[in-house]
Amino acid sequence: MDYSKIIFVTKDDTSRGPLAAAILRQKMPIEPIEIESRGLIVLFPEPINQKVEAIAAAKDLDVKGYASQQLSESDFGKDVLVLVFEESLKPTVYEEYAEAQNVYTFKEFINESGNIADPYGGELQEYGKLYDSLNELMRKLVYKLRVPKLS
Template identity: 40%
Template sequence: MDVKHYDKLIFVSESDTITSPMAEAILSRHFLLEDILILSKGLVVLFPEPINPKAEAVLVAQGLTMKDHMSDPLDEADFDDRTLVLTITGAEKERLLRDFANPINVFSLSEYIRAEGEVHDPYGGTLGDYGQCFRELNAQIERLAGILQQEELN
């Protein structure tokens, strides 16, 4: 199997205000062997919006922050050989594959790390729901960080 090495990783969610910026914050705290640019983008971003306040509160409680984050739309120019695009859910992956002309290196997060189950979007839920989302993302991103580090070593 040919191991890919990526210069950039983009987490993609629907609006880029909850799950994808949380994923970016979680992965950004991991020490990766090679420098890899970690970003988050959204499938439906009509105008820049800050991170959801409950998502930010959960991140702050974990010693992280995305307070300066503004949602950013995914664009055709984001796809190239050196960029890994990970959607938070399978439904978001399906929408991305339908809406973009030449998407490459696109996987759902659970698909890429070979995990069962997906992270649930807590939009509209309680602070506890956002905390649960963080725990689900954190568990999947721990696996992702290990996989990325292993790929760099090969």
């Protein structure tokens, strides 16, 4: 594995990012890798969205006590993979962080295109669909991270 840390980045770090991090931790429990999430606009730590918390509890994912965190210069490094959920966030990260490197949209990194929709304000069922989508995307991510690259 080429990365020692993976950071999922969304705008506010209260739903998609923490959920994605929890799913990936569940799928890669013994890998020597840190899995975190961050936000681009976090004025103060906020708890995870209650609907995400309910979905996480139903899927046996640990998000208890999670509070949103602002992305910072110290988060970047040559062995850190930064995955944003929306195409518009990628150039923003590069513009706002001098140390930014290894920044991809999530789908770009797994050779797909498009954004991962934010169900903000939606019903619990929409957050369940988000979980299903992220769960499938994580399967593809784990595969890509574990398959040796050909030289």
